[in-house]
Amino acid sequence: MKRILLGTTIFAGMLVAAGAAQAADLPAKAPRAEPFYSSWAGFYLGIHGGYGWGDVNVDEDIRPFSDPNPKGWVFGGHAGYLWQWGNVVGGLEIDYSGANLKDSQSFTFQEEGGVFTQTMTSKIDALGSARARLGWLWTPNLLAYGTAGLGWAHSKISFCEGRDCDTSSESSFGWVAGAGLEYQFNYNWRLRAEYLHYDFGTVTHFGEINADLRVDVVRGALSFKF
Numbered sequence: 001m002k003r004i005l006l007g008t009t010i011f012a013g014m015l016v017a018a019g020a021a022q023a024a025d026l027p028a029k030a031p032r033a034e035p036f037y038s039s040w041a042g043f044y045l046g047i048h049g050g051y052g053w054g055d056v057n058v059d060e061d062i063r064p065f066s067d068p069n070p071k072g073w074v075f076g077g078h079a080g081y082l083w084q085w086g087n088v089v090g091g092l093e094i095d096y097s098g099a100n101l102k103d104s105q106s107f108t109f110q111e112e113g114g115v116f117t118q119t120m121t122s123k124i125d126a127l128g129s130a131r132a133r134l135g136w137l138w139t140p141n142l143l144a145y146g147t148a149g150l151g152w153a154h155s156k157i158s159f160c161e162g163r164d165c166d167t168s169s170e171s172s173f174g175w176v177a178g179a180g181l182e183y184q185f186n187y188n189w190r191l192r193a194e195y196l197h198y199d200f201g202t203v204t205h206f207g208e209i210n211a212d213l214r215v216d217v218v219r220g221a222l223s224f225k226f
Contacts, residue, residue, distance in 0.1 A: 038187050040143065041084040043226045048194075049075040050219025052101050054124055059202075059210040067211075068103035068122035068157075074217055075099075080133070087137040089145070097127045101215070119160045124215060126154040127198065129176045143182045151176035151198040155213060157205045166206070172213060174200035184225075192221040 053071035076097030082089055101124040108117045129152065135145025151174050158167040180194035198215040205211065 038141070038184060039084055040082050040089045040137070040184065040225075043079075043081050044190070044223045045077070045079050045226075046190075046192075046221050046223030047075075047077050048095070048097070048192075048219045048221035049073070050194075050217055052099060052124075052127070052215055052217040054101050054103075054122075054216075055212075055214045056103075056122055057212040059212075060208070062120070062209070064107045064118075065105050065120045068105070068120070070101040070103040070122050070124055072100040072102050074101075074127060074219060076127075078221065078223070082133070088134075089137060089143055090132070090134045092131070093133055093147070094130045095128060097217075099124050099127050101125075116161060119158075121156075121158045121160070123156045123158075124153055125156065126152075127215065127217070128152040129196070129198075131176060135182075141184045143184075144179075145182065146177075146179045147194075147196075148175070148177040150174075151200065153198065153200055153213065153215065155203060157209070157211075168205035168209075170203050170205060172200040172203045174198060174213075182223075188225050190223045190225065192223065194219055194221060 050073070051071070052074045054069060056068045056070070058067050074097040076095060078093055078095035080091055080093030082091035102121065104119060104121045106117055106119045108115060129149055131147045131149030133145050133147045135143045137143055153172050154169065155172065156167060156169045158165050176196055176198045178194060178196035180192055182190055182192040184190045196217045198217070200213040202210050203213045
């Protein structure tokens with residue numbers, strides 16, 4: 001009887017040891033990646049850059065020139081604050097962009113005394129805005145939003161003949177609206193793609209040239225949340 005019990009005990013011990021050895025040989029399961037969650041509320045600063053194009057409709061006859069369509073790059077900075085209520089995110093943002101939206105047209109003509117060239121250059125060299133933002137979190141880290149507010153622009157028109165130029169510079173206020181997508185990829189950093197449309201109404205240059213000014217901008221942005 002003692003021999004039977006001893007044999008049974010030894011056999012059971014061998015089974016336990018074999019099971020432990022087999023379990024040790026099995027590959028360890030990788031830990032499940034946890035989704036990243038973070039609050040959107042708080043103050044942020046960032047930089048942005050992109051491309052813009054303007055639509056300038058001149059009321060007066062400026063022949064031989066046509067309505068200018070300036071286009072080019074924009075680059076600047078922004079600051080804002082967001083609040084969060086569940087999946088709803090809203091806030092305020094201000095921004096400033098240096099710009100090089102430019103259109104140049106030349107016309108060559110002949111008169112008594114020689115051949116002359118006239119040039120008209122239209123340029124938008126700065127844009128700014130103060131806007132409200134309101135959006136919805138499609139995922140905890142992806143925000144789709146709309147934005148609207150007050151827009152500002154600084155524009156110039158120059159007429160040159162040879163080295164003689166007359167230039168008019170004006171600051172204009174109007175409205176701006178747009179939409180975008182923003183992705184928060186860790187606790188502090190966000191990436192954004194955004195479209196903005198500015199409308200400044202009628203801008204008067206040289207006291208007599210009235211032009212309706214509109215600008216569209218597409219840009220990307222990188223922001224840091226404090």
